[in-house]
Amino acid sequence: CRERFRETFDLVNDHFRETYPRLVGGGSARLALTDDEDLLETGVDIFVQPPGKRLQNLQLLSGGEKAMTAIALLIALFRVKPSPFCVLDEVDAPLDEANGARFNDMLREMSRRSQFLVVTHNRKTMECADTLYGVTMARPGVSRLVSVQLPTG
Amino acid sequence: CRERFRETFDLVNDHFRETYPRLVGGGSARLALTDDEDLLETGVDIFVQPPGKRLQNLQLLSGGEKAMTAIALLIALFRVKPSPFCVLDEVDAPLDEANGARFNDMLREMSRRSQFLVVTHNRKTMECADTLYGVTMARPGVSRLVSVQLPTG
Amino acid sequence: MRITRLELHGFKSFPDRTVFHFGDGISCVVGPNGSGKSNVVDALKWCVGEQSARSLRGSEMTDVIFAGSTDRKPVGYAEVALTLKASSDTPFPGEYAQLHELQVGRRLHRTGASEYFVNQSRVRRRDVVELLLDSGIGNNLYSFIEQGQVDKMITASPAERRTLIDEAA
Amino acid sequence: MRITRLELHGFKSFPDRTVFHFGDGISCVVGPNGSGKSNVVDALKWCVGEQSARSLRGSEMTDVIFAGSTDRKPVGYAEVALTLKASSDTPFPGEYAQLHELQVGRRLHRTGASEYFVNQSRVRRRDVVELLLDSGIGNNLYSFIEQGQVDKMITASPAERRTLIDEAA
Numbered sequence A, B: 001c002r003e004r005f006r007e008t009f010d011l012v013n014d015h016f017r018e019t020y021p022r023l024v025g026g027g028s029a030r031l032a033l034t035d036d037e038d039l040l041e042t043g044v045d046i047f048v049q050p051p052g053k054r055l056q057n058l059q060l061l062s063g064g065e066k067a068m069t070a071i072a073l074l075i076a077l078f079r080v081k082p083s084p085f086c087v088l089d090e091v092d093a094p095l096d097e098a099n100g101a102r103f104n105d106m107l108r109e110m111s112r113r114s115q116f117l118v119v120t121h122n123r124k125t126m127e128c129a130d131t132l133y134g135v136t137m138a139r140p141g142v143s144r145l146v147s148v149q150l151p152t153g
Numbered sequence C, D: 001m002r003i004t005r006l007e008l009h010g011f012k013s014f015p016d017r018t019v020f021h022f023g024d025g026i027s028c029v030v031g032p033n034g035s036g037k038s039n040v041v042d043a044l045k046w047c048v049g050e051q052s053a054r055s056l057r058g059s060e061m062t063d064v065i066f067a068g069s070t071d072r073k074p075v076g077y078a079e080v081a082l083t084l085k086a087s088s089d090t091p092f093p094g095e096y097a098q099l100h101e102l103q104v105g106r107r108l109h110r111t112g113a114s115e116y117f118v119n120q121s122r123v124r125r126r127d128v129v130e131l132l133l134d135s136g137i138g139n140n141l142y143s144f145i146e147q148g149q150v151d152k153m154i155t156a157s158p159a160e161r162r163t164l165i166d167e168a169a
């Protein structure tokens, strides 16, 4: 059981150290145990260094940088134990264009083996969809499903 | 002092009942005291009914609806006691196009008498700016101010 | 295991029977603020056994029943049904192992009467939870990210983050 | 009262002296994730007396001093200066009533030594706070909305919301 935690932790960490730079276009990140000796009680720390910046307190990161770090970790966990189904509600909201584009690339890759339900307001994310559902309230207070045409270009 | 609170509360409430429908394009909203008898200790409740919907628990509102409600209240407070200077960091992030446009209209109106510093990723919001500051990190980890050209159209 | 359809009826802002057909890959849900997108996410969570009204943005569980609009009356119950297909590497567990497809359903009446179904037969909530334990549908910390929650693991304590590792173990 | 310029030097991601000139109306700050936009907002808060390192996303106040990058060394102190102009209906209070323009400054050394200035003269923090009490710069609950905080008054308790009314009184 301790064994298993240690194994999983190392696996997730290996993936995280690879997903982070791929997702943000550089930099580095890793997980660390708060207490190496006590595998039953230990917590997990995150150390992250955005491209070109120094290693700093996680809280000093910007809104978008925190989101990207979290997403990179989610992807790492996903690679260790993929769920057949994944739901993301507006996770792309804090991301700028460059980060949003890299996020969409990794999303597409993961969606080859799992189903994704993604709620978004972002046009670029919509363009990655295999299926697009429009929800509207033509009659106020009553939601309906409508088919959506993405204007081209 | 109780007097003053009561006066201010009523003033803010009057404005809130007007700013909310203007901002979201319909519906209604009001403030209420949790304890009418005890003006020193009373809290403040918010009741809001988006256009065409029924009055419901505030928490059931969507992300964008909550943001619009909060913004309408801020505008009401602002009208009672305008600050010369107002800072908004990505408040438009959860808003869709229609709500974003109405928000920008009211922002422009308030900015006639106060200075606004608005941080945004939203193109439509940028188009309302009187001055545009670009912040970049051409040298990683080092922020610089650059002049910004908004592509037209 | 794959989701093939999700059906809402009387759930939150969906008084009329509404069916979402899920294909492979990425399904995007789009629409204006307050149109019902996150309500679809809530429907998924709820259908597979969510017990906390607060995590569905309500104060009581009956808050998920369509409460009416300015021109429609409230309804008497909420119902969500989820249709799943087994795949060769992820068959259904236990007594359902031989099935290729099954449907999980939940209904809540305004009286408070609550029911769970698998293929039209009444079951207990725990039967549904056990059936879906490894599916990542609604119960998985890292495959179900709600609105505003994306940086939760950054602001979380080291102890809370550890739970994510445990889930992936 | 109007802000005419904000100057950062050694503050967070701004090691080089950087000047923002504020005009009337709306000034928009734009740029990629992590470029320094919210750091500008932090600089404003800090300059006018913010005492909580946490509310500036740091664990200690010295976290606001430029800590270096991969190709630049850290610096020894952070400094922010805010230049204000009085207007006919909002003159400066107290001893500054006759002035048309004044500058508020704050400096923090890595040693922890901390200084506040008004027009190059050293003052106490409380002098700066009193001077700016009614300006809404950094200290006003309803005119200073930070990233991710817009719906805070919705999720806040009725008691917390009451504070907003008190502020507007």
Ligand SMILES: Nc1ncnc2c1ncn2[C@@H]1O[C@H](COP(=O)(O)OP(=O)(O)OP(=O)(O)O)[C@@H](O)[C@H]1O
Pocket (backbone or CB within 6 Å): A141, B050, B053, B056, B060, B061, B062, B063, B064, B065, B094, C011, C012, C013, C031, C032, C033, C034, C035, C036, C037, C038, C039, C040, C063, C064, C065, C066, C067, C068, C147
């Ligand atoms: N039981 C109910 N009956 C009727 N309407 C409901 C019920 N529960 C929630 N709603 C309504 O559903 C709406 C919220 O929908 P939802 O959260 O899905 O919006 P959304 O599309 O995700 O919007 P956003 O883009 O702002 O996040 C609210 O207006 C709320 O009042």
Ligand SMILES: Nc1ncnc2c1ncn2[C@@H]1O[C@H](COP(=O)(O)OP(=O)(O)OP(=O)(O)O)[C@@H](O)[C@H]1O
Pocket (backbone or CB within 6 Å): A050, A053, A056, A060, A061, A062, A063, A064, A065, A094, B141, D011, D012, D013, D031, D032, D033, D034, D035, D036, D037, D038, D039, D040, D063, D064, D065, D066, D067, D068, D147
């Ligand atoms: N003392 C410091 N020295 C050097 N860099 C710092 C310091 N404090 C913060 N930073 C860096 O500043 C960056 C955060 O900047 P900021 O929060 O202003 O970004 P932003 O432009 O608002 O981005 P977003 O659009 O994602 O919100 C982080 O990368 C952080 O590491």
Ligand SMILES: [Mg+2]
Pocket (backbone or CB within 6 Å): B062, B063, B064, C037, C038, C039, C147
């Ligand atoms: Mg939503």
Ligand SMILES: [Mg+2]
Pocket (backbone or CB within 6 Å): A062, A063, A064, D037, D038, D039, D147
């Ligand atoms: Mg920011």
